Structures are given as structure tokens and as C-alpha cells.
Amino acid sequence: MTENAQQQPTAPSTELPTQYAPADVEGPLYERWVERGYFAADAKSDRPAYTIVIPPPNVTGSLHLGHAFQHTLMDALTRRKRMQGFESLWLPGMDHAGIATQNKVEQQLAEEGKSRHDLGREEFVERVWQWKEEYGGKILGQMRRLGDGVDWDRERFTMDEGLSKAVQTIFKKLYDDELIYRAERIINWCPRCLTAISDIEVEYQEDDGELVSIKYGEGDETLVVATTRAETMLGDTAVAVHPDDERYRHLVGKRIKLPLTDRTIPVVADTHVDPEFGTGAVKVTPAHDPNDFAIGQRHGLESITVMDERAVITVHGPFEGLDRFEARSAIVAALRSQGRIVAEKRPYVHSVGHCSRCKTTIEPRLSMQWWVKVGPLAKAAGDAVRDGRVKIHPEDMSKRYFDWVDNMHDWCISRQLWWGHRIPVWYGPEGQVVCVGPDEQPPGTEAEGWKQDTDVLDTWFSSGLWPFSTLGWPEQTADLRKFYPTDVLLTGHDIIFFWVARMMMFGLYAMDGEVPFRTIALTGLVRDERGKKMSKSFGNVVDPLDWMDKYGSDAVRFTLARGANPGTDVPIGEDWVQASRNFANKIWNATRFALMNGATVEGPLPDPAEMSATDRWILSRLGETVAEVDAFYDDFQFAKLSDSLFHFAWDEVFDWYVELSKTTFQAGGRGAEVSRRVLGEVLDVTLKLLHPVVPFVTDTLWTTLTGGESVVIADWPADSGFRDEAAEREIESLQSVITEVRRFRADQGLQPGQRVPARLTLDGTALAPHEAAIRQLLRLQPEGDAFAATATLPVAGATVALDLSGTIDVAAERKRLAKDLAAAEKEKAQATGKLGNEAFLGKAPDNVVEKIRTRLAKAEEDIARIQAQLDRLPPA
Secondary structure: OOOHHHOOOOOOOOOOOOOOOHHHHHHHHHHHHHHOOOOOOOOOOOOOEEEEEOOOOEOOOOOOHHHHHHHHHHHHHHHHHHHOOOEEEEEOEEEOOHHHHHHHHHHHHHHOOOOHHHHOHHHHHHHHHHHHHHHOOHHHHHHHHHOOOOOHHHOEEOOOHHHHHHHHHHHHHHHHOOOEEEEEEEEEEEOOOOEEEOHHHEEEEEEEEEEEEEEEEEOOEEEEEEEOOHHHHHHOOEEEEOOOOOOOOOOOOOEEEOOOOOOEEEEEEOOOOOOOOOOOEEEEOOOOOHHHHHHHHHHOOOOOOOEOOOOEEOOOOOOOOOEHHHHHHHHHHHHHHOOOEEEEEEEEEEEEEEEOOOOOEOEEEEEEEEEEOOHHHHHHHHHHHHOOOOEEEOHHHHHHHHHHHOOOOOEEOEEOOOOOOEOOEEEOOOOOEEEOOOOOOOOOOHHHOOEEOOOEEOHHHHHOOHHHHOOOOOOOOHHHHHHOOEEEEEEEHHHHHHHHHHHHHHHHHHOOOOOOEEEEEEEOOEEEOOOOEOOOOOOOOOOHHHHHHHHOHHHHHHHHHHOOOOOOOEEEOHHHHHHHHHHHHHHHHHHHHHHHOOOOOOOOOOOHHHOOHHHHHHHHHHHHHHHHHHHHHHOOOHHHHHHHHHHHHHHHHHHHHHHHHHHHHHHOHHHHHHHHHHHHHHHHHHHHHHOOOOHHHHHHHHHHHHOOOOHHHOOOOOOOOOOOHHHHHHHHHHHHHHHHHHHHHHHOOOOOOOOEEEEEEOOOOOOHHHHHHHHHHHOEEEOOOOOOOOEEEEEOOEEEEEOOOOOOOHHHHHHHHHHHHHHHHHHHHHHHHHHOOHHHHHHOOHHHHHHHHHHHHHHHHHHHHHHHHHHHOOOO
């Protein structure tokens, strides 16, 4: 669908079921949207493009609240732009999730008593593809449940043919530009996944460990080092001290005995050592610690690897074959038996890195890997934000971005897996190294001694190309010309480092300085209703599908959008989803009432001169709301726009305008005709404004109201510019009268439906035309011959006199209020006494004092309110 004007209206309906049943509506309605091509973008269209590419979820994953949150916001943006006349593309897809997917298939093989090595690489990869077709992509169906308006015909996968070509192309380009290299460095190694992982895939947590102080050397030439990883001492090749540390100056340049071995190691002076920390001497294990590796490079130290890929000790001797943790205990015991242990501290709580996939403790390991030289790429990524080509929203999140790109280390991109994009480098029999591009043939065959590198690329390497590879790059496709650069990247602030910075680097590099997106809109994380992180271990994880089943997708979407303040975390609880379901029901019931009373969108709006103040007021407020919602959308203020729509729809349209219109409809005549057209206009625009966030209920109601094909392709409402401040003041006065009298009735214990005789004095005010509405809404009957005012309420220039005789037991009411007044005065006296006690104020914490001040203020408010109620009561 390329033109909003293509809608073919049918006759509006006045029929709606008495209740809204999301389960009956949502599934069929979504399939109708897809079948009619509403979400399909046309690269040949002359309409301006608006593009968002979905952050690709893992092929192994299922929809969680974080996905639902971000998808709701992206869907809202693209639905609105489509209604505004843009060629709106929201492009879906999935990530191949190298480690996670390989683990899934290896677990499946283990259940069959096999390993991947039993199958061989080619057959194993084929098995993974089979798994992907059978089990992968569960989340795509769940996205349909949520109502994602994505272009399914453009769905991409990071391992599909086109994206694989893009990966090989950029690898070759980076390699030729000497921005990719191979080197032996310390990397983060997972002994469970048996692969290197990047720095940002390491999760640090406080673990209970041990700190052991060990004496190195013999006789007068000894010093003490402390370590949390005693097993690595088998690979020590030096002890380092600070060059200005007088305690050890006599030892620098000498060799000392390394315990439990037959080796001696040098004492070196290095400024990396902090002489104030511990003993001021540190053991140096270049093959198992990044800082030690750097010291080793500076001093030409040997790097001795003491563990294999499964973190099992490989050094010949009594510890060979032990797991690293078993070896740790055994080595400490051996040192203790030799009198080498100076001190032991257990537990010693310290920060330890864990694999983000399997939670195994990471082992720093010296390994030959492929790296991206990020310096020039990271600088370009930083410059694009600094010079304003890319905006980060909210702006205060820019500091996080700069902290990362300005201090980025070279990126280890090789992974020791079989599932993924295999590194396109071949090694020859004479030591040749050849990088092969996508349209090139390998330099030789295995029979001729040529072998391809066995590693695959980090999953984030391919997903870093996502904004342009999904549009056809490296080919110059119509999609790439039309939809690149993309407009908005909307994602969580937690993956600035994983994904955002890498897309910036690769996009600017591959697309000759063109940015991959114009705006980075960062969201917070979804938390439980108490603000706690959702975790299986906490037992507070919520499956959004359960809430969708119970309350409908619109309710889940509206709850998430209403909590979406830029960059801040989003607490969510089931009560809030239930409240959003109530809002959807309110929209349904109000529209049903409007249809039953003849609300219409047919014909032009009547001239304002024919309208009542109530009609002019709601149209004025409608124009203000349209302008407000547009401003909030442009600033990514989803919580504010949702709140604005909620209060306008519920409070002003449904609770006030619809209720005030009832007397007009009952009166009939031209005034009723005008109000029916105004009500139709207000509902038409309100449903359009709500649609991007709550698409299902709004489309169902809008098509019924207007007879249009679908609100999905309707025109987004523009601010009419109509404002009537006088009507707004008049209705505000009317609301004040009704609100004040309702409050008084409630204070007097009157039932909502209980009718009370009243005299209204409205002369000299703008409220005279509203007497019928005031009486109807407040259940006020005309004064009779025996009318005797027992309470008089002056409000907004008007006076409402009420005769409560016979409606309440005045004596009982005075007794109840006197009891409440005494309790409030006692509370005030207690709070005043504490706040006047200097000794108490000197000792009490600030939060306690603040609570008492709050209690005092509340008591004073209660006293004033109760006294006013007593004053308004007639004598007993």
C-alpha cells in the first residue's frame, strides 16, 4: 500500500459487540493487515522514506518483555510515519547467535550420545541449519502477536546468502586496508564454550575467592606476592616491583627461586606496579593475565601457557591433569607444606569475569586470534556524533558513547566455533596467507596444501553490518538507495558497546562516510514493579505472552509505552497491564455509546458559531493534544505522549465531553446534530492518535465509526489550529462546580445516585446554559415548595444550595466527623512535639524527620478538610 488515499470507504456501522474481546480480534486482524500489504514498503515510491531496522533477536530466542518494550516503540514510530505519508520501512530479521545456537545443537547431539566431531564440520553445520528451520525463529510468530508492523517480505538472517556476501566483502576490504590483522594476544577464553569472547561479553560479579600471600626466593633474597589465582604461578616468568620502591631496589635484575618448580625468574622494575598496594611486588604470568602480558612485552619475558582450552593444567608434574580450581587448592596445600604461605584470607570477595552465555568463569589466555584495528574506525564513529550528523537521545547518554568509542581496544573477532561466518583466509604450504573476497576462488586445494582458517567471526561482526547489508549492500540496490541511511536506531542503552558503536564504525567505513542512522534513541531496561532487575533466580521474570493472553496485546503495549521515559528503566507490574486493559475497554464502551447516539464523521464540521461551548472546548483541546503528541513523538517522549492521550481520551473525551453531550442528545434538534458531528470528529482523531500504540482496538473501532478500510493507512491528524480559550475557561468553571459538589456529596456520605433538591444561582456567569447538564451529572432535582438550604457552595462565581434534610443523619455525621477531627488533631500534636524537640532532631536520620514533616502536613490538611465539612452541615 503506497498511498493513504487508496482507502475505499464503506458505510459506517453502528453495531459493536457489548464487550471487547482481544483474543477474537487481534490474530485475524493482524493477518488481514499483512495480507493487504500495509507494511510492505515500495522502493520505487516517490514518497519520502522512513526506515528503522529491527535490532535482530537471536534465532534461539523468544519474546521477552525487553523485546516487547522496544518493538512497541519502534512500531509506534513507523505506524505514525506511515500515516503521515512516508514510505515507512520497518525491516525484520534474526541474528545467527553463534555460540548460543551451536550450544543448542551440541546439546541435542549429546542426547544422542554424539559430539560435533563425530559428524565433522560440514555435516554439523548442515545439522544447525536443520535446527534453525525446525526450532529457530519462534520469536517471529510472537512478534505477530504483539502487532509488529514489519515488512515480512524483507525479513533477513545474518547467515543468509546476501548478508554472508556482505561479511566477506567488508572483511576483505578491512584486510586490504590493514585494519584486520592476526596476532597472539591475551583474550577472554570460556573453557565451557571453548572459544574466545569479547570484553563486552564478559559479565563481572562479586565472587567469594581467596587471597594467598606466597614467599618467593630463598634466604635474604625473598619477597612476598599475593594472588587470587595460585594455579597460575606455574607460568610465572618474573616478579615485578616499582622502580622507585626502595624495599626491592637491591633485588631488581636478580633471579629468585620460583616455588614448586626448578626454575628461577627475574625481578623486574615496572611502573605498572603500585608500591602502595599489598606488598608492592606482583607475580608476572604473561600467558594468563592481560596486564602481565603487557609487562612481559616490555621486558622480553617468556610466555608459558599452563592450561589447555578446558582450563586443565598441562605443566608436567604433580598438578598435571587437574582442573584449574582443583589445582588451586592442591598448589596452596603444597606451598603450605613447604612453609611458603605467609597469609591466607577466605573468603576474599573480588570481581570475577564470567561468560555471559554459560556463566563459566573466564580464563585469560594467550592465543592467536584475528583482530580489528579499531583506532581510525572508532574515531570516525565518535566524530559523527560530535559534529551532529548523528544525534543521541537522550543527549546525556552521549557521554557513555564517547567513553566507549574514545577508549576502545582492538576487537578480537575470531571465535573457535563451527557455526558462523568462516574467516575467508587461506594458508598455503609455503606459509602464504591469502584473504579471499566474495567473488574470488580459493588460492588452491587441500590436496595442494592449502587450508582455510578454522575459526568463524564474532556474531557482532555480521550484525554490525545490519543497517546496510539488509538493504542489499555490497550491491547498489534500489532498497539501499531509497532507505539508507536509516532514520532511527531504537535500542537499549545496555548495548551501546555491543552493537551501536560497531554499526557506526562499519557503516561509516563501508558507506564512504555516510552514517548508518540519523538518530540513536536509547531506552532503559524493563524491570519489575519494585524496580528490581528481572531474573529467573529472583523468580520475577514475566512472559509477555501470558499477559497478552489475559489482557490483550494492546494492554501490554500501552503499559510499556506509558513507562518509556528516554534512557530510564521501566518498572512494570500486572496491575498496570490490567489498568491498560481497562483503558481499552473504556475506549470501546465510549465509542459504542457514541455510535448508538448517532456520532458521525460524514460531512464538514459545522461552523463554530453553531457549536455549544462544550463542542468548542473539546475541539480546542483536541487541537492542543494533536500538537502536544506530535512534539512528544519528535522528542521520543513515549511516556508523555501516552499519558497525554490517556488523560485526554479518558478524562476529557469520555468522562466529560461524552457525559455533557448526553443532555444535548436528549434535547434533540440542531444542537444534537452539531454535537454528533463533533463527537464523530473527536473520536476519529483520537483513535488515529492512539493507533500507533494500541493498534488493534483502534482499528476495529475506527473502521466501524468511519467505514474506512483501515486506520493503519489513514492520514495522521494535523493540528487544526482551532483554539477557543473562552470555551476552555467556561468548561473549566463547569468542571469546578461539578467536581466540588461531587466532593461535598461524597464527604456527606451521599450515594452517587441519590437525588438531592438544589437551587442553582448561575446568573452573571457563563454557566447558565449548562444548568441541565449540571443537574443531570450531579443528580440534583429542582427545589420544591418546602426547599430549605442546609448547605451552600459558592464555586466559580456560581452558587449551589442543597437541601440535605432527610437525606443524612446529621447528628451521626457530626459525631463521626468529630471523632476523625480529634484523631487528626492528636496526630498533629504528636508530630509538632517531635519536630520541636531539638534533642530528637539532632539524633534522627534525615529520612525519619522528613516522614514526620509529611505526617504533620497531612494532619493539617485533614483538620482543614474535616472542619470545612462540619461547617457545611446543618445544625443537629
